[in-house]
Amino acid sequence: MSKTTIALEAAVAIVIENTPKDAPQTNRQRVNVDRAFAQILKLIAPRIRHFARQYGLTAHWEDAEQVCAIAVHRAIEGYDPTKAQFTTFVNWQIRGELQSLRFRLMTDQRSSAKKVAATTVSLSALVTSPDGDEMSPEAMIEDEYALGRTEAGASDYLAEGAVSQLIDAYVDQLRKVGIEALRRRPRNKDAAPRQAGPRFKTIDPVELEKLEAKLERDREIVERRIFETATLDEISHDTGVTKERIRQITKQATKLLTEIAGEQPRFEVMADDARRAMPPARPRRPAAAKPAVSLLPDPNALHNRLSHIEAIEAETRAYIVPAQPVLHATMH
Secondary structure, eight states: OOHHHHHHHHHHHHHHHTOOSSSOOOHHHHHHHHHHHHHHHHHTHHHHHHHHHHTTOGGGHHHHHHHHHHHHHHHHHTOOTTTOOHHHHHHHHHHHHHHHHHHHHSOOOSHHHHHTTOOOOOGGGTOBOTTSOBOOHHHHOOOTTHHHHHHHHHHHHHHHHHHHHHHHHHHHHHHHHHHHHHHHSOOOTTSOOOOSSGGGOOOOHHHHHHHHHHHHHHHHHHIIIIISOOOHHHHHHHHOOOHHHHHHHHHHHHHHHHHHHHHSGGGHHHHHHHHHHSOOOOOOOOOOOOOOOOSSOOTTSGGGTTEEEEEOOOOOOOTTSOOOOSEEEEEO
16 A cells, blocks of 8 residues: 555545534534645546547636536535545546536547537526526426325325314313213222312223223224214224124214314314215205095095085984984985
């Protein structure tokens, strides 16, 4: 290993040592980096001059020095002592930067290109920004679906957060009702008497733990059944709850969630969407009118077709004496 190679390795080690990745760089470290970097440029100056002449850039010496400094920075960033020495990394970076500079400043100098009068054009020179600067090939590639995917991702993220908050409000409501029911539950006779007054009512920790377990189970059922559209068989197999009980829980939860979304302003958008998604109510059919009941027999009936009805005046007699019949039917 030559003295120049050893000096380069030492200078690069100083630069890496004084460039922290997870903490801000101090003024002292910045000074050490500048000194080490200047030492690296001094050591590789003959190499830079050699490559500049080789690529025909002696007329553009200042530009060649700048791109070579950039090459040194990139070589330090990608340096891995386990793969090769620093001289190898910096040589390839310098050659690449100088070749790119030559393509930007002049036509292709290769003999094969001169025979066909070919011109090498940099991709960065094809498109310029509104300020007149060259754009990199990555900036030229426009994804027409990027905006839609970004908006969809943001919408899904906000929707998941709103659903989580809505379920939290639902569980809190159930918790309040459950705790109130536990407070009203009569205590065992063997239990120690408690002081009077609502402030001193205590809840058995075992009962409270059972309530929390039930709330967690109901939360899972509601979240998977209503918002993730899991099947009854899957939820019943995972939670051990019967399918009929799952139907009851989801039915009650849907009603309570709708009430919470309608009462709290933060869920107003979800409530409006739910109303728009609901099918319109069907108009009620008017009740069918009952047919009028006639006191007279139906003349169209089969047993009345051979008879006719005659009305005669009723006799004004006392009810004690049998009265004559009012209606008299004769057969023909």
